[in-house]
Amino acid sequence: MKTIREIYQISESKSQSNYALDIWYNDVLNKSVSELGIVDLCRMIKQNVFIELAISKALELLKLNPLEGDVYDGQLLELLFKVDKDKIRGYEESLKEILMNAKENVDIDNFMCKEEYDEFKDLVEKFLTKVNSY
Template sequence: MSRTLKEIYEYDLIEDDGIDYTVDEWFNTIMAKTKDQLTVSDVSRMLRQKICSRVAIKRAIEILNDDPFIGEMFEGQLMFNLYAGKEKYLKLFYAQMRPMLEKAGLMAKAHNWGSEEEKNEYMDIIARFAQKIKEDNNETS
């Protein structure tokens, strides 16, 4: 049985104080979800907010393995958000990211991009991600 994020992280929900805070509502919503219930939107926001980073990174890798170009607002957004994730947690998943990045790079070459600029930005983030992993691997060897 999958546990909710609230159970995994033992977070308390944010109590309603009568003021409308959409971030609080969103936080309470994701805390009630299991990892598999997290949407692309949830994961992207978790990565940007640096909330529950381990779960967000693991779920992002799963999603990107299925569709390396997925995003809320633009193609590849989840990959960009993952790259900007909390470094100390990203490092824990570098081994799982390596094949996902290789696949994404190969698929990106044949992908039908909206513009050459979009393609170049995506390829750049893939290359920077791969370099970050390579440098970390050299440091730990």
Template structure:
């Protein structure tokens, strides 16, 4: 299976990474698509690198667990909703279908508090509005 470095044709010599982000990036590009985990996806979305790959993997993870996140529940959906709507255009239909599915399956008992539930539903609504705005 091809690594990210192979997919994106990244030629990289021996780099001595000093910073955590560089170390993570060098590790990431050696992974295959299926090896990318939730931590990688969240970081890819925050750093805006390999964005299409990050969106595709994020959708796969959200289908399995709508509340998934690296640090806190709902983080992945929040990061995905922060991506520029133009970059989401190709995935608009899939994202909307996913959001509607999440909305119908959502249960207040999946949350620690009613406030968390309300905040998540609000995030879903705002994301849907964002997708409809363009």
């Protein structure tokens, strides 16, 4: 299975940086797509690196669990909502399926409090509006 370094044809470099972001980036380069975890995907989207790959993989996870997130429930969906609409163009049908699933199947019992539930439901509605506007 190809690594991200091979997929994007990134040459090997010897980074001597001890910054957490640089360490993570170099680690991700040596992973295959199947090895990417939720932490990687959230960070890839936040940092806008390998974004197409991150979106595609994120949609796979969200189909299984629309509440997927690194730090809190629904974080991955929220990060996708913030992605420039030109980058998520072409994924409208998958997004609609995920959002409708979330709207119909996620209930208040999945959250610690009503406010978190309301915020998630609001996000789903806003995201549906955004996707339907394409």
